[in-house]
Amino acid sequence: MSSSVIQLECQCNNYPWGKKGSSSLAAKYAAATPGGHFKLDESKEYAEQWMGTYPTTPSLVLASGEDLQKHINANKGKLIGKPILNKFGVDLPFLPKILSIAKALPLQIHPDKELAAKLHKGDPEKFGDANHKPEIAVALGKFEVFVGWKALPEIQQLFTNIPILKSHLTTSSQTHFNGEALKQVVGKILSASDDEIVEVYDTLKNTPTKDFGKQTYIPELLPRLAEQYDTSDPGNLVALLTMNYMVLQKGDAIYVPADGIHAYLSGDIVECMARSDNVLNTGFCPRADRDSIELFTAALTFSPKNADEALLKPKDSDKGLKGHTQVLAPPMGEFDMLVTNLKGKETETIKALRGPAILIVTGGKGTLKAEGKEHEVKEGYVFFIGYDTEIELVAESCLETHIAFAEA
Numbered sequence: 001m002s003s004s005v006i007q008l009e010c011q012c013n014n015y016p017w018g019k020k021g022s023s024s025l026a027a028k029y030a031a032a033t034p035g036g037h038f039k040l041d042e043s044k045e046y047a048e049q050w051m052g053t054y055p056t057t058p059s060l061v062l063a064s065g066e067d068l069q070k071h072i073n074a075n076k077g078k079l080i081g082k083p084i085l086n087k088f089g090v091d092l093p094f095l096p097k098i099l100s101i102a103k104a105l106p107l108q109i110h111p112d113k114e115l116a117a118k119l120h121k122g123d124p125e126k127f128g129d130a131n132h133k134p135e136i137a138v139a140l141g142k143f144e145v146f147v148g149w150k151a152l153p154e155i156q157q158l159f160t161n162i163p164i165l166k167s168h169l170t171t172s173s174q175t176h177f178n179g180e181a182l183k184q185v186v187g188k189i190l191s192a193s194d195d196e197i198v199e200v201y202d203t204l205k206n207t208p209t210k211d212f213g214k215q216t217y218i219p220e221l222l223p224r225l226a227e228q229y230d231t232s233d234p235g236n237l238v239a240l241l242t243m244n245y246m247v248l249q250k251g252d253a254i255y256v257p258a259d260g261i262h263a264y265l266s267g268d269i270v271e272c273m274a275r276s277d278n279v280l281n282t283g284f285c286p287r288a289d290r291d292s293i294e295l296f297t298a299a300l301t302f303s304p305k306n307a308d309e310a311l312l313k314p315k316d317s318d319k320g321l322k323g324h325t326q327v328l329a330p331p332m333g334e335f336d337m338l339v340t341n342l343k344g345k346e347t348e349t350i351k352a353l354r355g356p357a358i359l360i361v362t363g364g365k366g367t368l369k370a371e372g373k374e375h376e377v378k379e380g381y382v383f384f385i386g387y388d389t390e391i392e393l394v395a396e397s398c399l400e401t402h403i404a405f406a407e408a
């Protein structure tokens with residue numbers, strides 16, 4: 001009979017925005033698993049470590065080298081359990097990742113289910129599945145992010161104080177901002193020529209700081225963003241003029257709904273999303289890599305519509321029987337995430353979950369006890385935990401885990 005606690009070997013991708021070599025937490029975590037195949041190359045960028053069963057970057061059962069999804073398929077009743085099998089089928093419904101971000105990710109949205117189905121049908125090569133991809137991002141340290149829209153009065157203020165924004169980026173009929181007008185402005189920025197973008201960029205650079213009101217981060221970030229891509233990249237203007245810029249600290253989290261605009265800027269995070277890899281990119285990437293502006297702006301949702309709305313606040317969870325566990329519960333059915341923090345010799349019991357889980361050790365070391373067995377746990381180790389399996393975590397001096405799980 002197979003075990004319900006399975007240590008995984010997980011792989012990293014090499015997007016150019018990732019941190020280099022061992023400065024990448026994603027790479028460090030991939031290298032931490034003993035006996036795995038991962039070889040860290042100091043000259044490469046490591047962007048994302050994927051944990052789960054999405055077919056492009058699947059996790060392996062460490063002990064056997066078997067593909068995790070194959071192993072689950074052969075033991076689905078035991079590992080996934082009936083409630084989630086009935087709701088989502090045998091494929092793991094969620095996909096956790098570790099991201100190590102050195103510079104801005106492409107400005108992006110993930111299509112909702114309806115659009116994803118259409119895109120997947122038309123171009124299955126590029127859009128590899130028909131699912132939506134709402135996601136959460138949890139900071140493991142300082143994390144800079146552009147997410148959702150600024151409060152409308154903040155945008156209005158910029159467009160009132162800085163004449164070129166009104167003359168170049170709005171239509172003549174626009175007198176005040178609402179969600180629809182904002183989408184039009186974004187469409188206008190994205191479809192502007194390189195020269196027009198550079199003209200607005202240069203004007204902003206020479207605008208006195210006081211004209212930005214309280215948004216003094218805009219003049220500070222302008223040169224930094226332009227250095228990462230180019231002064232002609234429309235992402236600079238969309239992000240700085242219309243989106244929330246947030247600096248999160250360890251433990252803070254955000255929720256990005258399907259069709260929600262976002263661009264992560266720097267830091268190390270745990271990310272978790274519905275099982276999908278669909279994305280539409282329009283900025284912070286070369287022109288050739290940008291998707292259709294019409295598609296992008298048509299899909300855009302006017303949510304979250306201020307910084308507060310983007311935040312996902314942790315709540316105390318009754319899944320941890322000793323009170324060391326909080327839960328991040330985004331408004332979606334595919335997963336919640338438990339965050340457990342132990343100090344000294346503390347222990348926590350996570351009660352049996354009614355579905356599959358993936359546990360990532362994000363700090364310290366200790367022991368995981370389950371099914372009468374003990375497993376060593378260390379920062380960077382990743383485990384699949386099967387349906388209806390109670391586990392006990394014992395810290396050696398400190399221990400932190402993030403557990404993504406689904407319950408129906």
Ligand SMILES: [Zn+2]
Binds near residue numbers: 108110262
């Ligand atoms: Zn994303």
